[in-house]
Amino acid sequence: MKPGEELPPLSIPVTRTLIVSGAVASRDYQDVHHDAEAARAKGSPDLFMNILTTNGLVGRYITDHFGPRARLRKVAIRLGAPNHPGDTLVLTGTVTGVDGGTAQVRVVGANGLGHHVTGTVTVTVPADDGHLPADEGHEGEGA
Amino acid sequence: MTGRQDRVRDEAARSDDLYARLRRFEGRPAATAGVGKDPVNLPMIRHWCEAMGDDHPAYRGPDAVAPPTMLQAWTMGGLSGHTDRSPDYDALFALLDGAGYTSVVATDCEQEYLRPLRPGDRITFDAVIESVSDRKTTKLGTGHFVTTRMDVHAGGRLAGTHRFRILKYAPARAGGRPPRAEPPRRPRPVINRDNAGFWDGVAAHTLLIQRCTGCGRLRLPWLPGCVDCGAQEWDTVEAGGAGTVHSYVVMHHPPFPAFDPPYAVALVELAEGVRMVSNVVGVAYDEVRIGMPVRLEFLRVDEELELPVFRAGVAAEGSVATGGGEG
Numbered sequence: 001m002k003p004g005e006e007l008p009p010l011s012i013p014v015t016r017t018l019i020v021s022g023a024v025a026s027r028d029y030q031d032v033h034h035d036a037e038a039a040r041a042k043g044s045p046d047l048f049m050n051i052l053t054t055n056g057l058v059g060r061y062i063t064d065h066f067g068p069r070a071r072l073r074k075v076a077i078r079l080g081a082p083n084h085p086g087d088t089l090v091l092t093g094t095v096t097g098v099d100g101g102t103a104q105v106r107v108v109g110a111n112g113l114g115h116h117v118t119g120t121v122t123v124t125v126p127a128d129d130g131h132l133p134a135d136e137g138h139e140g141e142g143a
Numbered sequence: 144m145t146g147r148q149d150r151v152r153d154e155a156a157r158s159d160d161l162y163a164r165l166r167r168f169e170g171r172p173a174a175t176a177g178v179g180k181d182p183v184n185l186p187m188i189r190h191w192c193e194a195m196g197d198d199h200p201a202y203r204g205p206d207a208v209a210p211p212t213m214l215q216a217w218t219m220g221g222l223s224g225h226t227d228r229s230p231d232y233d234a235l236f237a238l239l240d241g242a243g244y245t246s247v248v249a250t251d252c253e254q255e256y257l258r259p260l261r262p263g264d265r266i267t268f269d270a271v272i273e274s275v276s277d278r279k280t281t282k283l284g285t286g287h288f289v290t291t292r293m294d295v296h297a298g299g300r301l302a303g304t305h306r307f308r309i310l311k312y313a314p315a316r317a318g319g320r321p322p323r324a325e326p327p328r329r330p331r332p333v334i335n336r337d338n339a340g341f342w343d344g345v346a347a348h349t350l351l352i353q354r355c356t357g358c359g360r361l362r363l364p365w366l367p368g369c370v371d372c373g374a375q376e377w378d379t380v381e382a383g384g385a386g387t388v389h390s391y392v393v394m395h396h397p398p399f400p401a402f403d404p405p406y407a408v409a410l411v412e413l414a415e416g417v418r419m420v421s422n423v424v425g426v427a428y429d430e431v432r433i434g435m436p437v438r439l440e441f442l443r444v445d446e447e448l449e450l451p452v453f454r455a456g457v458a459a460e461g462s463v464a465t466g467g468g469e470g
Contacts (some may be wrong), residue, residue: 003427004427010327012196016342018194020445021190021193022194022195023192024190024194025190025191025193025194025195026191026194026213026216026219027213027216027219027220027221027437028219029221033456042246042264042314043246043283043314043315051249051250051251051252052215052252053194053195054208054210055212055252055254056191056194056195056197056212057195058212059195059197059210059211060197060199060210060212061195062328063198063199064197064267068199068200068201068213070199071211071259072212072256072454073251073255073256074186074254074256075211075212075252075253075254076251076252076253076254077251077252077253078250078284079248079249079250079251080398095389095426096427096429108403110326114324114326114327114401115398115403117406118403126462133266135144136356
């Protein structure tokens, strides 16, 4: 991994099933994440994904790419356009910094409305011998 | 003074008063000695991984750890609700609800994972109200951002930190907006009689600098007359394409539709001596430097818009003929 490296994009269909199962798996029972009528009554055109699911998907995108030894150190995300059913979330990532076995990756998740999520992930990938070259003390330069 | 001005003034005073009351909650606890309703456990980990489509091997088997991004999930109140929230947090929400900011949406989540969570770990947490913003108007509506910071402990040891920001707001309009069919587009240039020639040049992949035929002074952006001699007659010279970064800023906030912050906005000095505001491409936003050599190229933004931009990391003295890369 090196700065400037671009991760292959990951497309995730935003289904009602994904939104509802993500909300339930994260124990978030806000009605706007499972009840379309309630969401409309609150001014949204449909139900929408909760932030915990987005967080989980961003983490999965990074560890899918960096492999079975990858370990998440920090995930910092900001939400923009909502993820409604029928849309597609396309996650892209760019390595912005590398320090030993630790990389900072800038992640953007776009849907049909614009940027659903932007964020920065710090991930450590131990060397082949399992040693963590950057186990402690490597704080990023800020997200 | 009109009635309308009175109303505006009253509203502003009420808003200032509310903000002063909201700010008193900064630094107060949001949750004290909260306890996770379930210890970290394999079924909840598996349900999470199924929902996310996450098949990372570390989250399975006898030595499984929890996906770090589940951090907040272990602290959630679930259907039976939160029993750990502080009276201060409830009072802050009651104050916002009472002011009409009844809706809530999460906007930011920043987590740091210090130790992996393993099945059997008992979760406890403490949270503080870190900040309450002044009144902000967003696409969703007007409201206040509330930021909390939580320390999550497993077996009494700090396992992770979780900063969470929500917007408590009054919806801009009830009933919702239909989703926009297309992603946002970059703003269109305002083209008029005085600058149409510049944009004609861009369309032909040339960057045209205005030249006063009275005194010979070059000018960019285009203007109706010369700022030196006042002459209104002019012709153009084509920029060779070489330039250097004279200055730059990095845009973090606010985000504009079709732009993805952070990004660098540069003032590029052309070899001809005039300067223009543009984007630097081919280099990360935080690697743009004053004095960096750059080269003109044209970026196709969408089917109807092309923009002159400047690429870093190419020979500044390259031949003119290769300058117009197809962005």
